[in-house]
Amino acid sequence: MDRIIIIGGGIISGSILYHLYKKGYNGKVVVIERKSQLSQESTSLSAGAFRNIWSTIVNLKLTNYSIEFYKNFHRELGTNIGFEQIGYLFTYYEKDFEDIKNFKHVWDENNVRTELLKPEEIEKFVPGYIPTIDHIEPEVNEILNMKPIAGALFGPDCGVFNPTTASNRYFEYTKEKYPSKVEIKLNSEVKKIIFKGEETIGVELVDGSIIEGDIVILAAGAFSGDILKNSVDYPDYQIPVVPWKRMLFTVKMPDIKDFEKIPMTIIDNGVYFHPEKGNLLVGRADPQQPFGYDYTPDPKYYEEQMNYYMAARIPGMEYCRIISPQSMWGGLYDHNTEDKNGIIGFHSHLKNLFIATGFSGHGVMESPGVGLSVAEKILTGEYKTIKEVEILKYERFKNNQLIKESIVI
Ligand SMILES: Cc1cc2nc3c(=O)[nH]c(=O)nc-3n(C[C@H](O)[C@H](O)[C@H](O)COP(=O)(O)OP(=O)(O)OC[C@H]3O[C@@H](n4cnc5c(N)ncnc54)[C@H](O)[C@@H]3O)c2cc1C
16 A cells, blocks of 8 residues: 545544554555645634543543543644643433433443532532522523423543644644655645546546545545535445534633633533633534535524523623624534444445544544544554444445434534
């Protein structure tokens, strides 16, 4: 194997590049990125949060591995990535909390540290938090439909980091170490993957040039589904990955003592926030959002679907205004419509095409485990460290073996 092509220059690509050489690959890699800089798509538009609390064993193993990797990133790759284990705190109404309690043994058995909290204990982590609803005007709650909180789940090993720095460092480090082997082509958009029969032989760029390779890795995030569509006609050969807008808002910290020390907190209506350099980064996935390449942030959405809930649960958060028009944005999930999980593995029909996409809102936190797994599979034919990754194979859609992840934000 002389040359591997990676389509996309985001964190998944960077980690694959880094791990290929770490695991002993000796050939060349060409990374093809359509933008003028690396890591500028979903990687840098993400919330940069990580957690090992999942409902599927494969995600839990991938993130357990990845958290350890990120913890040692500085030592291994020589750059500080702002890794902070501030914890994750999920709050629940009664029925969901029962499910969480019943599931806790799975985390205990898999080295995922979690703590169940009583409603009145939440305030220790999130000052000003009120678990009841008696303080909310009944006419307001008729619209919000908030319920009393039955309990919370705290994950002390979860936290936040800077994915742009981590992603750029993977590329920079590998390029510095293997200057004659790594080629990074910026401003180069792949038009399609090219095949000889059903064997992958390279890619064609929009400018008409052809780059040949022994293996092509499709790691173009939210664009991956469309790149494959442009490359092959057969509906049966496609991947269920679509772009799906998710918005983030940087808002003022409320005037509540010690609020800057809260963990990543998930409250009613799926609203989540974490401290970010003196401000709060707030998000909520809109289930009504149509699929497509839309990046427009909508401040009204913040006010109506997010801030009302924040203010009702934590009085004082009504003052969390959006800082400026530049401090809100939309980015794209590489959303897997079938089971909201990454697709990792060789395509079952198109020989030498490797898929690494569809991470549906958890790609930056899984990048170390994904990069390692892709490198192992390509170089040795098997997943040696995280064997469970095998079930994320492309064939699962054909064999009706979906791996449904239920703890998706
Ligand atoms: C608002 C938001 C919040 C998120 N929060 C989190 C979070 O807290 N934690 C988490 O783990 N994940 C989060 N995610 C998801 C995460 O950002 C993605 O899963 C992850 O970035 C995927 O990485 P990637 O490298 O596959 O994709 P990307 O970072 O999008 O990289 C793909 C690259 O491919 C390039 N490309 C596309 N088409 C072509 C082409 N034709 N030719 C050449 N290059 C091309 C793009 O320009 C891009 O640079 C969030 C996403 C969003 C949008």
